[in-house]
Amino acid sequence: MTKPVLIVGGGPAGLSAAHALASAGQKVVLVEKEDRLGGAPILDGYAKLVPSHEWAKDAIGAMVDRVQGREGVDVRLNAQVQSFEGEPGAFTATLKDGTKIEAGSTILTTGFTHFDSVNKPEWGFGTFPDVVTTVQVEQMISSGKGIRCPSDGRVPDRVAILLCVGSRDRQIGREWCSKICCTVSANIAMEIRELSPKTNVYIYYMDIRTFGLYEGDYYWASQEEHKVKYIKARIAEVTSDGKRLLVKGEDTLIKRPVSIPFDMVVHAIGMDPNVDNMTISSVFGVDLNKYGYIAKQSTYAHLAETNRPGVFVAGAATGPETIDDSIAQGQAAAMAALNFKPAGKVAAE
Amino acid sequence: MPIHEKSLIRKENLVENESLVIDGVDVSGHWSTFITGRSLTDYNDDMQDEIAALPGGENIHRCWQCGSCTNACTVNAVNPEFNPRYWIYLIRLGMEEELLRDKDIIWQCVSCNKCTYACPRDVVPEGVMKATAHWLELKGHTPKSPSTEFDEEFSGQVIKTGKIEESRVIMNFFRRTEQPLAQPWLVALIKGLAFRFPVFYLMRMGMAVVRRPRTRNWAKSRRAINEYVQEVEAANRAAVGAKGGH
Ligand SMILES: Cc1cc2nc3c(=O)[nH]c(=O)nc-3n(C[C@H](O)[C@H](O)[C@H](O)COP(=O)(O)OP(=O)(O)OC[C@H]3O[C@@H](n4cnc5c(N)ncnc54)[C@H](O)[C@@H]3O)c2cc1C
Ligand code: SF4
Ligand code: SF4
Ligand code: SF4
Numbered sequence: 312m313t314k315p316v317l318i319v320g321g322g323p324a325g326l327s328a329a330h331a332l333a334s335a336g337q338k339v340v341l342v343e344k345e346d347r348l349g350g351a352p353i354l355d356g357y358a359k360l361v362p363s364h365e366w367a368k369d370a371i372g373a374m375v376d377r378v379q380g381r382e383g384v385d386v387r388l389n390a391q392v393q394s395f396e397g398e399p400g401a402f403t404a405t406l407k408d409g410t411k412i413e414a415g416s417t418i419l420t421t422g423f424t425h426f427d428s429v430n431k432p433e434w435g436f437g438t439f440p441d442v443v444t445t446v447q448v449e450q451m452i453s454s455g456k457g458i459r460c461p462s463d464g465r466v467p468d469r470v471a472i473l474l475c476v477g478s479r480d481r482q483i484g485r486e487w488c489s490k491i492c493c494t495v496s497a498n499i500a501m502e503i504r505e506l507s508p509k510t511n512v513y514i515y516y517m518d519i520r521t522f523g524l525y526e527g528d529y530y531w532a533s534q535e536e537h538k539v540k541y542i543k544a545r546i547a548e549v550t551s552d553g554k555r556l557l558v559k560g561e562d563t564l565i566k567r568p569v570s571i572p573f574d575m576v577v578h579a580i581g582m583d584p585n586v587d588n589m590t591i592s593s594v595f596g597v598d599l600n601k602y603g604y605i606a607k608q609s610t611y612a613h614l615a616e617t618n619r620p621g622v623f624v625a626g627a628a629t630g631p632e633t634i635d636d637s638i639a640q641g642q643a644a645a646m647a648a649l650n651f652k653p654a655g656k657v658a659a660e
Numbered sequence: 661m662p663i664h665e666k667s668l669i670r671k672e673n674l675v676e677n678e679s680l681v682i683d684g685v686d687v688s689g690h691w692s693t694f695i696t697g698r699s700l701t702d703y704n705d706d707m708q709d710e711i712a713a714l715p716g717g718e719n720i721h722r723c724w725q726c727g728s729c730t731n732a733c734t735v736n737a738v739n740p741e742f743n744p745r746y747w748i749y750l751i752r753l754g755m756e757e758e759l760l761r762d763k764d765i766i767w768q769c770v771s772c773n774k775c776t777y778a779c780p781r782d783v784v785p786e787g788v789m790k791a792t793a794h795w796l797e798l799k800g801h802t803p804k805s806p807s808t809e810f811d812e813e814f815s816g817q818v819i820k821t822g823k824i825e826e827s828r829v830i831m832n833f834f835r836r837t838e839q840p841l842a843q844p845w846l847v848a849l850i851k852g853l854a855f856r857f858p859v860f861y862l863m864r865m866g867m868a869v870v871r872r873p874r875t876r877n878w879a880k881s882r883r884a885i886n887e888y889v890q891e892v893e894a895a896n897r898a899a900v901g902a903k904g905g906h
Contacts, residue, residue, distance in 0.1 A: 469705070511705045531722075531781075538708075538721050540752060564725055564749055565758070568699040 314415035315340050315385070316648045317404055319392060319591075322350020323634045324626025325420035326374040327641030328648075333383045335649055340385045340412050341378070342392060342404075344587075348375045350422055351627075352634065358452035358502065360634065361494050362528060367453065371634075395595050399621030400653035416621040416651045418644045419605060420637075421591055423582040423627040426477025426485075434473060434578060435549035441467075441556055442549055442576045444476075445492065448499050458503050458510065460575050466507050467574030471558050472496045472514045473546050478581035478631075479517070487602055489581030490631040493520045496579045497529035497539070504537040512539045513573075515546050515560065544569065549576050582631040595622055604630045615644035623647050669695055704754025706901075711751050711795050713899030716787025723748045729775035729785040735768055742768060744775055744785045747792060759792075760801055767793040767805040798900045809836045819885050822875025825868060 316332055318325045321343035329339045345354055349371050352360065357367035378384055387406065394405045395417070404412045428436035428444055435442040440462040451458055460467055474496060478489040493516070500512040514533075519541065521530040533539040546560040555572040562569045584603035585591065592599050597617040600606040605624045608616040615623040625644035626637035666674060677692040711717040723745075730736050730745040742765055750759045759766075769789035776786045796802040804812070813832045817824045834841050854862070875881075 513703075534724070535722050540721075541724070542753070543725070562700065565700075565746070565755075568697075570699050570701055571703060 314338075314401070314413050316645075317342065317392075317402070317412055317414035317417040318420060319417065320350070320420035320422055320626075320628070321345075321348035321375075321386070322420060322422045322626060322637070323352065323371060323374065324422070324628070324632075324637040324641040324644075325350070325418070326371075326378050327638040328418050328420060328625060328645040329378045329384055330374070331642045331645035332649065333378070333381055335645075336383070337645075337649060338383050338385075340387065340414065342387045342390045342406065342412075344389065344391045346388050348379060348386065348388070351425075355425070355446050356450040356453045357446075358449045359498070361491070361498050362525060362635075374638075392594055398653065399651070402621065416623065416648045417595070418615070418623045418625060418641075418648055419591065419595065419597065419617070419628055420624070420626045420641060420644070421585050421587060421605075421628045423584065423631070424586045426489075426580040426583050428476060428578045428580060430483055431476060431480075431578075433548040434476065434546065435551075435556065435576060436578055439549070439551055439556055439576075441574065442578070444578045444580045445472075445495055445499060446580065448503075448577055452499075452502055452506070458507055458575075465574070467510055469573050470500075470503060470510055470512045470575045470577060471546075471556075471571075471573045472500060472512065472577045472579055473549075473558075474514065474516045474579045475545070476578035476580050477583065485581065485583070485602075487581075487631060488520060490520070490522075491633050492579040492581060494522075494525040494529045496577075497521060497525075497533040499577070500539040501529075501533050501537045504539065512537075513571075514539060514541050515544050515558070516541055517543070517545050542569075582627055585628060588628075595619065597622055597624070600630075602630065604628065613647065615640065615647040621651060621653065623651075670698075673698060700755065702754075704756060707754035707756060708752045710900045711788070711791050714791040714794050714798075714896055716784065716789075717791030717795075718787070719781075719783045720748060720751060720788050720791075722781040723752065723783045723785075724781060725749055726780060728778040728780060729783070732774040732778035734770055734772045734774055739765065739768075741765055744769075744789055748783070748785065748788060751788075751792065760796075763796050763802050766796065767802065767807075769793070794896070795900055798896060806833075806837050809833060812836075815889075819882055819889070821872065822878035822881065823873065825872065827865075827869055828872075 315338035318328050318339055318341045321341055325341060326348065329341050332339050347353060352367035352371045359365065360367050360370055363370060379386055391407050392404045393407045395402060397403045400415050402414045402417060404414060406412065425446055428434065441460045443461065458466060474493060478485055478487060478492065496514055500514060503510055503512050519530055543563045544560040546558055548559050550557045550559065552572065555574060556576050557570050558573050558576060559570045588599055588603055588605065596619045598606040605617060605628045607624060607629055608618060615625055617624050623644040625640035626632055673696045675694055675696055676690060677688065679688045680692045708720060712720050725745060727745045730743050733742065733744060735742040741762065747759060747762065747766065766789065769786065771786055773786045776784050779785055793805060797804055797808065810833050813829050813836060814824060817829060831841060
């Protein structure tokens with residue numbers, strides 16, 4: 312294919328697709344709406360990643376470095392696609408600034424949007440300064456400032472992490488599990504215990520989904536090596552007694568209501584569909600699934616295909632995914648784009 | 661308000677004022693009955709550490725509440741109130757008051773270790789039960805259990821003389837636990853011995869009871885053992901933050 316492949320979104324999935332295509336000698340245009348590449352781990356300042364324990368800025372930073380400035384990779388920052396026309400093999404994308412890009416095919420790696428905790432007001436985010444999200448804790452750690460209560464800068468004696476905030480909740484129309492937040496929470500809990508051994512960490516859960524090998528390295532290790540405590544309860548509300556936060560709910564193992572004081576409450580926020588997905592859907596002519604992520608055509612035969620021939624998708628744009636799975640999907644999409652022959656579509660029909 | 665189904669509520673949570681007038685209305689007696697909240701208002705972060713510091717309790721923090729131990733438990737099969745899984749949870753969260761409600765059955769663990777073989781996380785619940793019973797004693801919540809009394813009598817004799825003399829151990833054990841000496845099984849045992857044992861041995865046994873022989877040059881060993889015992893006991897007391905000792 313002589314025309315470049317257009318990749319939309321410069322997170323782990325997009326970076327992996329760009330690298331794979333460039334390595335195969337295929338020209339790439341990478342369009343990213345923010346001023347930097349790297350996606351969520353870089354833009355939101357994640358700390359050490361699961362499962363490598365590498366700092367996000369090192370691990371994902373290295374993925375950025377091998378793509379940015381590379382021969383055959385044309386990176387457009389602060390850019391968004393406004394319209395997308397043409398036929399498979401001969402698409403024309405027009406950016407918001409009017410620039411036109413010719414592309415043979417395109418890969419959407421537009422990722423996800425963090426759940427906004429304000430949409431669960433009963434859990435105190437936005438009302439009490441010491442109610443924070445996992446993203447804020449990641450930033451406390453990655454910035455080197457350490458774990459501190461935003462209200463007065465004190466090191467908390469006791470931290471509660473509430474799982475499934477913005478996931479698995481029909482009340483707010485989110486019927487999916489965000490997949491990574493259990494493991495990320497166990498990881499954060501261990502980091503808090505390491506940075507501040509006197510801080511006790513309690514995780515409130517409905518189920519623990521530290522799938523696969525994360526079980527031993529995160530769930531077991533957080534309990535066995537770091538004495539993190541897990542309590543089976545979905546919290547009803549977070550209030551304050553004027554001094555500390557009060558976490559209220561039912562401890563389902565002992566059938567008793569609890570109302571426990573905490574210094575800091577952390578929301579393990581989920582991975583929403585990208586807020587841009589309605590626009591992306593209409594610009595690129597791709598269907599969304601019933602949850603609002605970009606729909607994949609097939610689970611097995613054509614991993615990266617959308618409903619529109621020549622438009623592929625990978626990573627968290629398709630639903631909650633881990634970084635390593637997003638990278639794998641980015642490579643799969645690159646392979647699909649490389650092999651894509653517009654005529655094949657006609658033959659198949 | 662009179663409450664009809666009082667039997668469903670824990671006695672200590674029912675409060676009544678003998679004489680109470682609110683806004684000029686006499687609400688004395690059952691008219692003022694109210695139920696105090698059963699909401700848990702705090703965790704005690706130290707309790708798990710205290711029990712983990714006693715022998716057997718080391719792995720308590722691993723428990724994920726699967727219930728395999730309770731399901732396997734010999735004692736639970738006859739007394740559903742005997743629930744290692746539940747107690748481990750109470751200890752982990754520091755719910756001392758709840759644990760104390762069961763203080764008179766926790767020591768009944770028969771150390772069969774069925775739980776230990778069932779536990780997928782290697783918590784060694786049998787050890788935790790032992791540590792918990794020990795903790796209850798050290799904190800003064802329970803009297804010494806019969807097995808502790810037996811162990812103390814047994815080891816006390818060994819430390820003192822370098823030997824044990826069974827009949828004395830048994831006699832003293834019964835005295836310490838306030839049980840009558842004339843236990844039917846013991847009487848039967850002695851009768852059986854008297855019939856079946858060669859006279860020579862019986863005489864030697866009798867002499868031993870009277871003369872109380874000691875192991876020679878035992879003093880040095882005794883000193884070393886005593887030192888070690890004191891060290892362990894001090895560590896246990898420090899673990900639970902208890903003052904003084906037994
Ligand atoms: C708190 C938290 C911690 C996490 N920690 C880990 C971890 O330790 N390990 C792990 O494996 N996973 C972790 N994850 C999941 C991880 O963030 C995702 O797997 C990963 O970011 C997905 O990569 P992606 O490239 O598909 O999407 P993203 O990282 O979301 O990247 C999408 C990119 O597309 C850009 N974009 C979006 N819309 C447009 C548009 N319309 N036009 C142009 N560009 C656009 C975005 O700006 C962004 O740069 C965590 C998630 C959360 C919420
Ligand atoms: S990964 Fe865990 S915290 Fe996240 S939505 Fe699923 S169950 Fe909830
Ligand atoms: S050792 Fe004790 S707790 Fe364990 S199964 Fe036997 S009786 Fe039950
Ligand atoms: S079997 Fe082990 S992990 Fe399961 S409840 Fe009992 S002690 Fe806990």
